[in-house]
Amino acid sequence: MKKPTLVNHPPDVAPPPGNQPVIAPIYQSVKFEFESIDDTLRMLRGETPGYFYMRASNPTTRQLEQTLAQLQGRDDCLATASGVNAIAQTLLSLTKSGDHILCFIETYGPTRNIIRRLLARFGVEYTMVSIEDLAGVENVLASRPTRLVIFESPTNPATKVADIERLTELAHRHGALAVMDNTFAGFHQHGEYDVDVFMHSLTKYASGTGDVMGGAVIARQELIDGMRPDFAVLGALLDPHAAFLIQRGLKTYFVRYSAQTANAQKIAEFLAGHPAVARCHYPGLATHPQAALARKQMKEPGTVVSFDLRDGSEAARRFSESLELFALTASLGSTESLVMPPQLVGTRDFTPEQAKASGVTASTVRLSIGLEDVDDLIADISQALG
Numbered sequence: 001m002k003k004p005t006l007v008n009h010p011p012d013v014a015p016p017p018g019n020q021p022v023i024a025p026i027y028q029s030v031k032f033e034f035e036s037i038d039d040t041l042r043m044l045r046g047e048t049p050g051y052f053y054m055r056a057s058n059p060t061t062r063q064l065e066q067t068l069a070q071l072q073g074r075d076d077c078l079a080t081a082s083g084v085n086a087i088a089q090t091l092l093s094l095t096k097s098g099d100h101i102l103c104f105i106e107t108y109g110p111t112r113n114i115i116r117r118l119l120a121r122f123g124v125e126y127t128m129v130s131i132e133d134l135a136g137v138e139n140v141l142a143s144r145p146t147r148l149v150i151f152e153s154p155t156n157p158a159t160k161v162a163d164i165e166r167l168t169e170l171a172h173r174h175g176a177l178a179v180m181d182n183t184f185a186g187f188h189q190h191g192e193y194d195v196d197v198f199m200h201s202l203t204k205y206a207s208g209t210g211d212v213m214g215g216a217v218i219a220r221q222e223l224i225d226g227m228r229p230d231f232a233v234l235g236a237l238l239d240p241h242a243a244f245l246i247q248r249g250l251k252t253y254f255v256r257y258s259a260q261t262a263n264a265q266k267i268a269e270f271l272a273g274h275p276a277v278a279r280c281h282y283p284g285l286a287t288h289p290q291a292a293l294a295r296k297q298m299k300e301p302g303t304v305v306s307f308d309l310r311d312g313s314e315a316a317r318r319f320s321e322s323l324e325l326f327a328l329t330a331s332l333g334s335t336e337s338l339v340m341p342p343q344l345v346g347t348r349d350f351t352p353e354q355a356k357a358s359g360v361t362a363s364t365v366r367l368s369i370g371l372e373d374v375d376d377l378i379a380d381i382s383q384a385l386g
């Protein structure tokens with residue numbers, strides 16, 4: 001073998017049988033080969049297990065998919081390049097021209113965009129009501145055939161709690177799928193409810209470190225099998241290196257979520273009692289309008305705390321810019337604390353009535369609480385409020 005050949009066919013150094021790495025390796029390979037065409041064809045027909053081309057599947061990504069499916073309590077998972085990609089591909093895959101979707105004013109902004117702009121171009125219609133308006137949900141579902149109901153809980157940023165039991169029951173009674181973006185609550189919550197498809201941004205709690213993007217769609221086998229061919233041709237399967245980083249992050253997922261939630265609870269209580277704060281939104285507060293529902297549905301109320309300042313949007317700007325330990329940026333769920341001022345919250349597409357129903361005001365600030373010492377975080381919030 002001459003050297004240009006050698007560098008393209010390097011020595012195989014797989015550990016011998018019985019000698020396994022403790023951490024699974026990153027299969028950073030686009031292509032996987034069999035010795036024969038017949039073996040390749042058997043695998044491609046689904047008769048034998050295996051891999052062929054990374055756009056369809058990869059062992060490292062597959063390990064993450066199987067872990068997430070088990071965490072959320074469903075059969076299978078598709079891991080994607082980002083959270084919004086998981087949402088866009090799911091909606092594209094589950095709908096066709098003429099279908100109708102029920103979504104909510106409180107739905108995450110980019111999801112509203114996918115429904116109102118992208119899907120509308122393909123003839124998919126939608127109706128939008130408030131997540132608190134269960135009578136409205138029932139009216140819409142009774143008045144026209146609906147392919148799916150898509151919702152979140154707690155909502156972003158007002159932390160409203162959706163009644164998952166009622167929503168899924170209403171959706172199913174009217175022949176619609178219940179599709180839930182469960183990013184805020186995480187993989188260990190809501191699995192016992194009759195949700196057909198869970199979607200997550202893995203960019204948030206899964207890795208926890210804020211240095212990698214990913215998304216996941218988790219559902220029963222028949223739904224995943226129906227979506228998988230569409231996902232493969234749309235071409236946004238999660239890269240194995242990102243899958244490895246997210247799998248590594250999951251090792252500390254449970255302790256991070258609980259510790260960050262404990263910090264968030266203390267910060268919410270501090271904010272709720274502060275004279276500069278008109279209202280604090282956090283499902284773990286006894287004053288939350290759906291506190292009982294939150295206690296029933298959630299093991300842990302999460303790490304996002306929002307609040308309205310008495311003095312309006314300029315005060316919210318000064319507050320956000322005065323914080324020292326909170327990065328002024330998007331995202332949530334990572335170990336460092338973040339602040340999202342009202343000027344950066346995307347509600348510009350709302351009518352005045354929708355803006356009112358959203359629960360988001362010109363002085364609503366969203367905090368994502370991290371793993372720092374909670375006394376330091378409260379001292380920082382206190383000085384910024386001052």
Ligand SMILES: Cc1ncc(COP(=O)(O)O)c(C=O)c1O
Pocket residue numbers: 082083084085108152156181183184200201202203204213214215331332
């Ligand atoms: C509720 C929710 N869903 C989906 C996403 C999108 O995730 P990604 O940023 O990974 O595309 C986000 C991001 O903030 C989110 O908050």
